[in-house]
Amino acid sequence: MALWQWLVDQYQSWQPVSGYLVHIVAITIPLFVCVAYLTLAERKIIGAMQVRMGPTRVGWKGLLQPWADMFKLMFKEIIIPSGSNKILFLIAPILSLAPAMAAWAVVPLDATTVLADVNAGLLYVLAVTSIGVYGVIIAGWASNSKYALLGALRSSAQIVSYEIAMGFALVGVLIAAGSMNLGDIIIAQAGNHGPFNWFWLPLLPLFVIYFISGVAETNRAPFDVAEGESEIVAGFHVEYSGMAFAVFFLAEYANMILISVLAAVMFLGGWLSPLQGWVSDATLATPYIGWILDDGFHWLLAKISIFLFLYLWFRATFPRYRYDQIMRLGWKVFIPITIVWIIVVGGMVLGHVGPWWDHPG
Amino acid sequence: MGVEKILFYLFAAIMLASATAVITVRNPVRAALFLVLTFFASAAIWLLLEAEFLAVALVLVYVGAVMVLFLFVVMMLDVNLARLREGFARYLPIGVLIALLMITVLVMIVGPEQFGLAKFAEPLRHDADYSNTRELGLILYTVYVYPFEIAAVILLVAIVAAIALTLRRRPYTKYQNPDEQISVKRDDRIRLVDVPTEQRK
Numbered sequence: 001m002a003l004w005q006w007l008v009d010q011y012q013s014w015q016p017v018s019g020y021l022v023h024i025v026a027i028t029i030p031l032f033v034c035v036a037y038l039t040l041a042e043r044k045i046i047g048a049m050q051v052r053m054g055p056t057r058v059g060w061k062g063l064l065q066p067w068a069d070m071f072k073l074m075f076k077e078i079i080i081p082s083g084s085n086k087i088l089f090l091i092a093p094i095l096s097l098a099p100a101m102a103a104w105a106v107v108p109l110d111a112t113t114v115l116a117d118v119n120a121g122l123l124y125v126l127a128v129t130s131i132g133v134y135g136v137i138i139a140g141w142a143s144n145s146k147y148a149l150l151g152a153l154r155s156s157a158q159i160v161s162y163e164i165a166m167g168f169a170l171v172g173v174l175i176a177a178g179s180m181n182l183g184d185i186i187i188a189q190a191g192n193h194g195p196f197n198w199f200w201l202p203l204l205p206l207f208v209i210y211f212i213s214g215v216a217e218t219n220r221a222p223f224d225v226a227e228g229e230s231e232i233v234a235g236f237h238v239e240y241s242g243m244a245f246a247v248f249f250l251a252e253y254a255n256m257i258l259i260s261v262l263a264a265v266m267f268l269g270g271w272l273s274p275l276q277g278w279v280s281d282a283t284l285a286t287p288y289i290g291w292i293l294d295d296g297f298h299w300l301l302a303k304i305s306i307f308l309f310l311y312l313w314f315r316a317t318f319p320r321y322r323y324d325q326i327m328r329l330g331w332k333v334f335i336p337i338t339i340v341w342i343i344v345v346g347g348m349v350l351g352h353v354g355p356w357w358d359h360p361g
Numbered sequence: 362m363g364v365e366k367i368l369f370y371l372f373a374a375i376m377l378a379s380a381t382a383v384i385t386v387r388n389p390v391r392a393a394l395f396l397v398l399t400f401f402a403s404a405a406i407w408l409l410l411e412a413e414f415l416a417v418a419l420v421l422v423y424v425g426a427v428m429v430l431f432l433f434v435v436m437m438l439d440v441n442l443a444r445l446r447e448g449f450a451r452y453l454p455i456g457v458l459i460a461l462l463m464i465t466v467l468v469m470i471v472g473p474e475q476f477g478l479a480k481f482a483e484p485l486r487h488d489a490d491y492s493n494t495r496e497l498g499l500i501l502y503t504v505y506v507y508p509f510e511i512a513a514v515i516l517l518v519a520i521v522a523a524i525a526l527t528l529r530r531r532p533y534t535k536y537q538n539p540d541e542q543i544s545v546k547r548d549d550r551i552r553l554v555d556v557p558t559e560q561r562k
Binding site for chain 1: 364390391394397413414417418420421424425426429430432433436437490492493494495537539
C-alpha cells in the first residue's frame with residue numbers, strides 16, 4: 001500500500017510533465033498513421049490519374065498496404081557502409097523526422113486545443129523546420145559516398161534557398177495578423193464573409209509562393225532533383241536501407257503534412273468554417289448539422305487534405321525542373337515578389353482595407 | 362523550480378562539453394556539428410532566461426542558415442590536417458600568452474564578484490502573456506530606431522559588396538536566358554530566303 005501511495009504521489013508531482021507526454025503521444029500517433037496512409041493515398045491517387053489501380057492486394061482494396069510496407073522495411077537489414085561515420089549515419093534520419101514532428105507543438109487543432117500556446121509560434125515553426133536540413137546534409141556526408149554527398153549538397157542548397165522565400169511569405173502573414181501566435185493568426189481571419197475573410201485573398205501571391213516553396217522544401221516533384229533517379233541514383237539516401245531509409249521516407253511525408261497544415265492555418269483560416277457568418281446561429285445550434293457547419297477540427301482536416309491532394313497531383317502531372325531553373329525561380333522570381341507584396345500588405349493594413357483590416361484596433 | 366534547475370544544468374553541461382569538442386575534435390565537419398549543438402544548447406538556456414525571441418532567432422539564423430553554409434564549405438574543402446598542425450610548437454608560446462590574456466580579461470569582466478544577488482536584484486518573473494518579441498520590437502523601433510536602421514543599411518551594403526566582389530562573368534560561358542527563350546517568335550528562328558532559280562544553259 002505504501003508503494004502504491006508513493007507511486008500516486010510521484011504521478012501527481014509529475015502530472016504536468018506526464019500530461020504533456022500524453023498530449024504529445026495523442027498528436028504523434030495519429031500523425032504517423034496519417035503518414036502511413038498518405039503513402040497509400042499517393043499510390044492510389046496517382047494510379048487513378050494514370051488509369052491504373054494502385055495497390056489492391058493487401059487487405060480490402062489495398063487498405064493494409066502501408067502496414068505491409070512497414071513490416072517489410074522493419075525486418076530488412078540496415079546496411080552501414082564501410083568508412084561511414086556510424087553515429088552520424090544513424091542520427092541523420094532522426095534529425096530529418098524530428099523537426100517535422102516537433103513543429104506540431106504550436107499548431108492549433110481547434111479553438112482551444114493546442115499543445116503549446118506560444119507567443120512566438122510562427123518563429124518557432126520557422127526555426128524548427130530549418131533544422132530539418134541537417135538530416136539531409138549529415139546523411140549525405142556520413143554515407144561516405146559521392147552520390148550521396150552530391151545529392152545532399154543539391155537538396156540542401158535548394159532547401160536553404162526556398163526557406164528565404166517561405167520566410168518572407170510568413171512575414172506577410174505576420175503583418176496581416178499582427179501576431180506570431182498561430183491561434184491569433186487564425187482568429188484574425190474570422191469574420192462574416194465566409195472564406196473571403198481568410199488571408200489567401202489579400203495575400204494571394206504570398207499564398208501561392210508559400211505553397212510552391214513548401215513543395216520545393218520537401219523535395220517533392222516537380223522539385224525533386226534531390227532524388228533525381230535519372231542523374232544521381234537517389235540523392236542523399238542512396239546508402240540507406242531498411243528502417244533507416246523508412247525514417248527518411250516518413251520524414252518526407254510528415255513534412256508534406258506539416259507544410260499543408262501550416263498553409264491551412266496561415267492562409268485558409270485553420271479550423272474556421274468556410275461558412276462563417278453565412279449560417280444563422282439557429283442552424284449552428286441544431287445538433288449534428290450545426291456541428292458540421294460550425295468551426296472545428298474537421299475543417300482543418302479538410303483543408304490539409306486539399307493541400308496534400310495538390311502535392312500528389314503535382315507529382316502526377318509536372319515534369320521535373322532543371323536545377324538552374326529551380327534556383328532561378330527561387331531567387332529571382334519568388335523573393336522579389338514576396339518583398340514587393342510585403343510592402344503592399346503593409347499598405348493595406350495601414351489603409352484598413354476591408355473586410356480584413358477595417359475593424360477598429 | 363526543480364525541473365528548471367535540472368534543465369539548466371543539463372543544457373549547460375551539453376553546451377560546455379560540445380564547445381570543448383569543437384576545438385578538440387580532429388574532423389572539421391564534426392567540429393562544425395558540435396558548434397551547432399553548442400548553439401542549440403545556448404538557445405535552450407536563453408529560453409530559460411525568458412528571452413524566447415533571441416533563442417528562436419539563434420536557432421533560426423545560426424543553426425538553420427549560417428552553420429549550414431559553414432558545413433557546405435567545410436565539406437567541400439579538402440582540409441589537410443597535417444599541414445594545419447604544422448608549426449604548432451613554434452606558435453605555442455604566443456598562443457598560450459593570448460589565451461591567458463583572454464581568460465584574465467574574461468574573468469575580470471564576467472567573474473563571480475561582478476554578479477550575485479548583492480549586485481543585481483533577482484529578476485522578476487513575467488506572466489504568461491508577456492511577449493518578449495513585442496517588447497524587443499517596441500524598443501527597437503522607437504528608442505533605437507536610428508542605430509537599428511543604420512545597422513540594416515550597413516548589412517545591405519555588405520551583402521551587395523560581397524556579391525559584387527565574387528561576381529565574375531567569364532566571356533565564353535554559355536548560359537540560357539529564359540526570358541528570351543519564352544518570348545521567341547517565329548521570325549526570330551526562321552528566315553525565308555528567296556533563292557533565284559538558276560537557268561539551265
